[in-house]
Amino acid sequence: MIFNSFIFIFIFLPITFIVYFYLNSKRLTEASKAFLVFSSLFFYSWWNINYLPIILVSMLFNYVIGVSLSKKDNRGKVNKKTLLTIGIISNILLLGYFKYADFLIENMNSLLNSHMSLLHLALPLAISFFTFQQIAYLVDSYRGETKEYDFLNYANFVTFFPQLIAGPIVHHSEMMPQFSKTKNKVKNYHNIALGLFIFSIGLFKKVVIADSFAVWATQGFDVAVSLNFFEAWATSLSYTFQLYFDFSGYTDMAIGAALLFNIKLPINFNSPYKATNIQDFWKRWHITLSRFLKEYIYIPLGGNRKGQYRTYSNLIGTFLIGGIWHGAGWTFVFWGLLHGIALVVQKIWSSLGFHMHKILAWFITFNFINIAWVFFRAKEWNDALKVLHGMFDLDRVYVSSAFVSIYDITFKKIFFMMPDIIKNNTSMFIFDFTTYFWIFLAFYIVLKFNNSNAVLSTEISKLHAIFYALLFMSAIFALSLSDYSEFIYFNF
Amino acid sequence: MKYKKIVFLFVFTSIISGLVFFSIIFYYDPLKIFHKPWMYKEYLHQNMRSQAAGIINNWEYDSVILGTSMLENTSSKEASFLLGGKFINISLSGSDFYERYIVLRYVLGKKNIKQVIYSLDDEGLIEGRKSDPFYKIEQWDYLYDRNPFNDFKVYMSSGFLKCLLSTSSKKKCMGHRANFDRPNAWYWARKDKYGGLDNWFKQKLTPRIIKHFQPILDAIKNIQIGKSKTNSNFTKDMEILKHYLDINLISLVKKYPMTDFLCILPPYSRAKYALDAQYNKQDFKKYIGSIKYLVQVSALYDNLKIYGWGNEIFLDDIVNYKDLKHYEYRFNSWMLKEINKEEGLLNIDIIDDYLTEFKDQSLEYNLTILGNKIENYLDAGKK
Numbered sequence: 001m002i003f004n005s006f007i008f009i010f011i012f013l014p015i016t017f018i019v020y021f022y023l024n025s026k027r028l029t030e031a032s033k034a035f036l037v038f039s040s041l042f043f044y045s046w047w048n049i050n051y052l053p054i055i056l057v058s059m060l061f062n063y064v065i066g067v068s069l070s071k072k073d074n075r076g077k078v079n080k081k082t083l084l085t086i087g088i089i090s091n092i093l094l095l096g097y098f099k100y101a102d103f104l105i106e107n108m109n110s111l112l113n114s115h116m117s118l119l120h121l122a123l124p125l126a127i128s129f130f131t132f133q134q135i136a137y138l139v140d141s142y143r144g145e146t147k148e149y150d151f152l153n154y155a156n157f158v159t160f161f162p163q164l165i166a167g168p169i170v171h172h173s174e175m176m177p178q179f180s181k182t183k184n185k186v187k188n189y190h191n192i193a194l195g196l197f198i199f200s201i202g203l204f205k206k207v208v209i210a211d212s213f214a215v216w217a218t219q220g221f222d223v224a225v226s227l228n229f230f231e232a233w234a235t236s237l238s239y240t241f242q243l244y245f246d247f248s249g250y251t252d253m254a255i256g257a258a259l260l261f262n263i264k265l266p267i268n269f270n271s272p273y274k275a276t277n278i279q280d281f282w283k284r285w286h287i288t289l290s291r292f293l294k295e296y297i298y299i300p301l302g303g304n305r306k307g308q309y310r311t312y313s314n315l316i317g318t319f320l321i322g323g324i325w326h327g328a329g330w331t332f333v334f335w336g337l338l339h340g341i342a343l344v345v346q347k348i349w350s351s352l353g354f355h356m357h358k359i360l361a362w363f364i365t366f367n368f369i370n371i372a373w374v375f376f377r378a379k380e381w382n383d384a385l386k387v388l389h390g391m392f393d394l395d396r397v398y399v400s401s402a403f404v405s406i407y408d409i410t411f412k413k414i415f416f417m418m419p420d421i422i423k424n425n426t427s428m429f430i431f432d433f434t435t436y437f438w439i440f441l442a443f444y445i446v447l448k449f450n451n452s453n454a455v456l457s458t459e460i461s462k463l464h465a466i467f468y469a470l471l472f473m474s475a476i477f478a479l480s481l482s483d484y485s486e487f488i489y490f491n492f
Numbered sequence: 493m494k495y496k497k498i499v500f501l502f503v504f505t506s507i508i509s510g511l512v513f514f515s516i517i518f519y520y521d522p523l524k525i526f527h528k529p530w531m532y533k534e535y536l537h538q539n540m541r542s543q544a545a546g547i548i549n550n551w552e553y554d555s556v557i558l559g560t561s562m563l564e565n566t567s568s569k570e571a572s573f574l575l576g577g578k579f580i581n582i583s584l585s586g587s588d589f590y591e592r593y594i595v596l597r598y599v600l601g602k603k604n605i606k607q608v609i610y611s612l613d614d615e616g617l618i619e620g621r622k623s624d625p626f627y628k629i630e631q632w633d634y635l636y637d638r639n640p641f642n643d644f645k646v647y648m649s650s651g652f653l654k655c656l657l658s659t660s661s662k663k664k665c666m667g668h669r670a671n672f673d674r675p676n677a678w679y680w681a682r683k684d685k686y687g688g689l690d691n692w693f694k695q696k697l698t699p700r701i702i703k704h705f706q707p708i709l710d711a712i713k714n715i716q717i718g719k720s721k722t723n724s725n726f727t728k729d730m731e732i733l734k735h736y737l738d739i740n741l742i743s744l745v746k747k748y749p750m751t752d753f754l755c756i757l758p759p760y761s762r763a764k765y766a767l768d769a770q771y772n773k774q775d776f777k778k779y780i781g782s783i784k785y786l787v788q789v790s791a792l793y794d795n796l797k798i799y800g801w802g803n804e805i806f807l808d809d810i811v812n813y814k815d816l817k818h819y820e821y822r823f824n825s826w827m828l829k830e831i832n833k834e835e836g837l838l839n840i841d842i843i844d845d846y847l848t849e850f851k852d853q854s855l856e857y858n859l860t861i862l863g864n865k866i867e868n869y870l871d872a873g874k875k
Contacts, residue, residue, distance in 0.1 A: 188495075189495035189496040189498070189499050190495040192495070192499050193495050193498045193499050193502065196499065196502050197502075460495075460498060461498070462497070462498060462501050464498070465498045465499075465501040465502040465505065466501065466502075466505050468502060469501070469502045469503075469504075469505035469506040469509065470505065470509060472502075472506055473505075473506050473509045473510055473513075476510070477513070477648070480644075480645060480648040
């Protein structure tokens, strides 16, 4: 079940909401928490029930280790450090087995010229997210920063359906207290209104904007044999916007759905394409992942406390891990490396006291990010090189025949063509006026509009209700036009 | 209290806007899926894969003509007159048995159907095809399930949305003024192509026409030098085809014993059969194998009848065809009369003789004239 499906929006979410608050209204607090865990596991199992034992075992294992680590007395048979090491290694092994085994075997085969068979394991959904969250929990338990939470709160922290599949990567300290709070057991119409509004924004971002760009990104990366200058830029920008609207749309929906249950998830995006340097970008993009990488990898590696060169290597190391976390492939590693190097360059630049005009800084930052996404998206090195070659091949700066003449620019073309393409799933190769119009529109939205989180701090009125209801319904309508697609971050 | 009102206003606006939208669609309903037409009563859409749902749901009938372009010219009035009952013609252009199974299962589950006239085309008997790539199944099959709510999906396309907003009465929105006797009949539009081979080649040569004729010419040239296509996996292919026929046709024959399935083998031109018999030998073998299998099965079910006229003399005369397959519409009428007289009925006693004669005629047919004509036409066009 995905957020942009009718079954989630009109059946699963309303039923879970009604039953949860009904149980709470009858003061069946534990039952309501258990019901929420059950609903979340049902939501998770909808894809493939075979994954259920994996998340259950992982959750139970980490809970037991976490509770042992957080006990004040240290008289157990195994000392805490050993217990933590066992916990972390077990989590990494689980993730490694499902996510990286084939990658490792492929590389071993290439290096040693061997012929080990690949395992072809299906990646259990959300494994990267729930593993990271639980590693953080174990580390904090070891540090004595966790309380002795009850199991249902812990289970809700790991499985709470709005954030289970693709984050935000939540921290136990910001989640578990919320599940215990008595105030949160009562329906809060302010939260419900905000939840509905931000969910509507997210749905619109995903279904109307991201899925439209997905068509062009797929055409450029996966279908086209070669791309000219304009087509290559249209391809890379389409993916840059697809990824942002897809992931931030998902996050908005997650935040909105959680708010219905009076649970506040951390924000994950803050207008990242407005960033004027790469550090700024990582403060705005996938904020909860950045936080995790910083607190649990960069700082433990020594952060910036061990000299300049160690700082640089820590940065690059952290981003290499960030890259491989996204997927088992060298293109992801290279993407991480690019970002790590960019951060080092920025640090050096700042340490030398140089300054840059804000617009130029934005221009360089945005283009760096856009180019780096090419490696992130490409399935093979050749796909990435094909797009990059087109982007910088100045001999091929021409408008292709597919780019329609001004006479073909009609209302229909602009607003009605994309759903048709999505619906028919045709292999038409069309970078035309429509593509460039939408890219322009996307630039305007990401640079001029407030971030959707701003809704959370706005005094809402009846007019807002009407506006967001219409936004919601137009997204529902667009959803019915297209065969819905999964969110990009479900793959990670 | 303020926020409670805001939440209710959000829900209320969503529901109302949704209701208004779906009410308009329900009222507009150009495919006549939800109710008998309230406007544009005489109009139907040509895409019968979608339109048939409306006809099935809201027309009066007790018998069905469900074929391909081979039966699109068959008059339902004439069928009703000759065979009894009240026929409708919902033939799907270029359809295979899998596509028609989806429609037929729905019709049979919805009404007590007395008779089904069904064409046994190459797409089913030779290819065992599962859907036309041009008409993707997922774009229309939901119209033929038990869920009436998902039928709204058919209008969730940019084309219909634009029609809805503009309440347009254009052809693409409301369909064409239909002849309900045979809604997708095409005989009147292609008259000039009958009357002999010369009429086939009056059109200006286009890449599409070259693509159509070149393989025929290549096949004829190969026949002249003694080359042909053969099949090494005939047994396996036949197993697959039998399974395909079982699932998509026989299963319904079995399930609805009170419905007569009058299955006809469309009388393609002898030239087409000759091409298969002399060059596409594997196809010809499969065609014969499928017919034989169906006739054997028909011995088990009283409600399954297979009709074939493959040995008739008119197949030899290309004058009766506009291409290798499509015969003049008078043969649609002729076939109904033959069924009425129980002529052309194939049964287990005669099938071997029938097929032997059919094969001999196909092997003896001389394709040289056709080959020369095509070659001249293509050469002239290229110059």
